[in-house]
Amino acid sequence: xxxxxAYAAKSNDGKMAPYSIERRDVQSNDVQxxxxxCGVCHSDLHAIKNDWGNSKYPLVPxxxxxxxxxxxxxxxxxxxxxxxxxxxxxxxxxxxxxxCDEDLEQHCLGQPTMTYNSQTDDPGGLTYGGYSQSIVxxxxxxxxxxxxxxxxxxxxxxxxxxxxxxxxxxxxVKKGMTVxxxxxxxxxxxxxxxxxxxxxxxxxxxxxxxxxDDAKELGADEVLVSTDKDAMQKWxxxxxxxxxxxxxxxxxxxxxxxxxxxxxxxLVGAIEPLANVNGAMLVTGRKAVAGSLIGGLKETQxxxxxxGEHNVVATIEEIxxxxxxDAFERMQDNDVRYRFVIDMATLx
Amino acid sequence: xxxxxAYAAKSNDGKMAPYSIERRDVQSNDVQxxxxxCGVCHSDLHAIKNDWGNSKYPLVPxxxxxxxxxxxxxxxxxxxxxxxxxxxxxxxxxxxxxxCDEDLEQHCLGQPTMTYNSQTDDPGGLTYGGYSQSIVxxxxxxxxxxxxxxxxxxxxxxxxxxxxxxxxxxxxVKKGMTVxxxxxxxxxxxxxxxxxxxxxxxxxxxxxxxxxDDAKELGADEVLVSTDKDAMQKWxxxxxxxxxxxxxxxxxxxxxxxxxxxxxxxLVGAIEPLANVNGAMLVTGRKAVAGSLIGGLKETQxxxxxxGEHNVVATIEEIxxxxxxDAFERMQDNDVRYRFVIDMATLx
Numbered sequence: 001x002x003x004x005x006a007y008a009a010k011s012n013d014g015k016m017a018p019y020s021i022e023r024r025d026v027q028s029n030d031v032q033x034x035x036x037x038c039g040v041c042h043s044d045l046h047a048i049k050n051d052w053g054n055s056k057y058p059l060v061p062x063x064x065x066x067x068x069x070x071x072x073x074x075x076x077x078x079x080x081x082x083x084x085x086x087x088x089x090x091x092x093x094x095x096x097x098x099x100c101d102e103d104l105e106q107h108c109l110g111q112p113t114m115t116y117n118s119q120t121d122d123p124g125g126l127t128y129g130g131y132s133q134s135i136v137x138x139x140x141x142x143x144x145x146x147x148x149x150x151x152x153x154x155x156x157x158x159x160x161x162x163x164x165x166x167x168x169x170x171x172x173v174k175k176g177m178t179v180x181x182x183x184x185x186x187x188x189x190x191x192x193x194x195x196x197x198x199x200x201x202x203x204x205x206x207x208x209x210x211x212x213d214d215a216k217e218l219g220a221d222e223v224l225v226s227t228d229k230d231a232m233q234k235w236x237x238x239x240x241x242x243x244x245x246x247x248x249x250x251x252x253x254x255x256x257x258x259x260x261x262x263x264x265x266x267l268v269g270a271i272e273p274l275a276n277v278n279g280a281m282l283v284t285g286r287k288a289v290a291g292s293l294i295g296g297l298k299e300t301q302x303x304x305x306x307x308g309e310h311n312v313v314a315t316i317e318e319i320x321x322x323x324x325x326d327a328f329e330r331m332q333d334n335d336v337r338y339r340f341v342i343d344m345a346t347l348x
Numbered sequence: 349x350x351x352x353x354a355y356a357a358k359s360n361d362g363k364m365a366p367y368s369i370e371r372r373d374v375q376s377n378d379v380q381x382x383x384x385x386c387g388v389c390h391s392d393l394h395a396i397k398n399d400w401g402n403s404k405y406p407l408v409p410x411x412x413x414x415x416x417x418x419x420x421x422x423x424x425x426x427x428x429x430x431x432x433x434x435x436x437x438x439x440x441x442x443x444x445x446x447x448c449d450e451d452l453e454q455h456c457l458g459q460p461t462m463t464y465n466s467q468t469d470d471p472g473g474l475t476y477g478g479y480s481q482s483i484v485x486x487x488x489x490x491x492x493x494x495x496x497x498x499x500x501x502x503x504x505x506x507x508x509x510x511x512x513x514x515x516x517x518x519x520x521v522k523k524g525m526t527v528x529x530x531x532x533x534x535x536x537x538x539x540x541x542x543x544x545x546x547x548x549x550x551x552x553x554x555x556x557x558x559x560x561d562d563a564k565e566l567g568a569d570e571v572l573v574s575t576d577k578d579a580m581q582k583w584x585x586x587x588x589x590x591x592x593x594x595x596x597x598x599x600x601x602x603x604x605x606x607x608x609x610x611x612x613x614x615l616v617g618a619i620e621p622l623a624n625v626n627g628a629m630l631v632t633g634r635k636a637v638a639g640s641l642i643g644g645l646k647e648t649q650x651x652x653x654x655x656g657e658h659n660v661v662a663t664i665e666e667i668x669x670x671x672x673x674d675a676f677e678r679m680q681d682n683d684v685r686y687r688f689v690i691d692m693a694t695l696x
Contacts, residue, residue: 282639
């Protein structure tokens, strides 16, 4: 066991404060990582406020972790001291069920262990996340980070990146396709960058005209303002794929109408009920509404390699650890372009 | 032009009566078919009652047509007099758009011509369907019927058969998979037969215990009664594919819960709004709700060949043309196992 400095929520008041946590000793297949950066995901805020009813305190959030290997166990073969590595939303899974065999550890039938607030053999019975100086993770759940990428900008790839890459990849997005990314936040801005890097004609679909310039800077070829009925009609039946990053329940039918026959809209944000989905549109257009959740380890590594090749990182605002409570407030006001990343050197 | 005997609805009172219609002369790529059997589809009843608001009278329904080639145009190469052939829901499409190029004529971007109540160059400006002694159809929309199949039982394959075969086929149903067919009517009974013939472990999912014996006779390996909460819990996460044939809007969430991670439920009946689709279940389970509409010509021929190979036909009740109005009443009362087929020799 080793004590390390972290920031934790002690209750559901939404506030983080310095905290000293224990990390397990390095076992034979473990990698000890000195964390240099950690992205701030909206789910971190949900967790510290116990919005989903399953939070246990003290809670150290953070699952967009970048760092440097400090020590490896005797059985570790893929990593050595000094390597730049990452850890995303998962730190363990059974690795022997049908889902794990298909490289979909996020759907592990034995329940994957999430990076924080999840039952584990780690000290304390719960995992602690990346708002911390260090973390110890079994080798299979550690990812290689391409050396050419900016470390701070790479952190959000571990959650926002894979969450958007996975559906774009599953649905075969490539040159020649017209792809719509709905919603311009932490997920949406990665969706635009990745879709554009895959070569698709990428259209940002947003309720807000003011986001048009930003979207184009991020790589969108065009912007479709969803409150403009004429524009929505003009684009009806034109999309080969829609990545829907809206984080709340909403009327999906105007978006389904944008899809070509035989195509899919994939949700990555809306985990609330969707009212009155138009069954006729699904049936008569052979369309689908699908969902997608992060990605498995193999696909996450593929995504990182793809980003290395195409030099894709998140657009971020770097903050000090002590600024985290302000950052959460700004996040609630949608005042972030497009992801906060904590410079972990600022944590003492 | 040739006059031929038919049954038509003259208004939306839901009644059919004898009628004399004109069929176009046989053009160079036309096939003239003497109709021997026509299946009675629920959409025939919707059409004659103008339930969808687009019916034009007189309306001759019927798009599950089996017959014998009587005459072919000079350019016809695939058919000759005496062949047993079929016609389904489509009689024309542009055959040059992206959808037609993908063998998805049902999604023709130039609007496909449906077998009845659809604009055409046919006499009268509207197509007339199969409740008739004969029909003239361009060669590309005529299907070969395997000679070993019972003609009357084959008629419903042209709509109910392809409607259920297409999604089972699209989603790769095969031996080793567990497939649920939801709802036991005209579509559901074909779904069971086809899923079983494809080698899948086939589970009939129904609200009605009384249908269990019937379902097993049709080929279901097991029956899951959806009102039995314990049984629904036992089957949670067990299905590789769900074919949902329920013809009205309904709560799809209990069925989505039956799917394994990363799997799809495909709707073929519900063309009404679906209330409160659980976005969280789609996202966290990487699941999808899709729809499917009949099938293209190529896939319809594949389905017929598959049925020929596996000796699959619909379970039907044969009626005389004069019994059609009673048949519609019984259909409204769900009193049909599982499809009425008109013996067209009874039409004078």
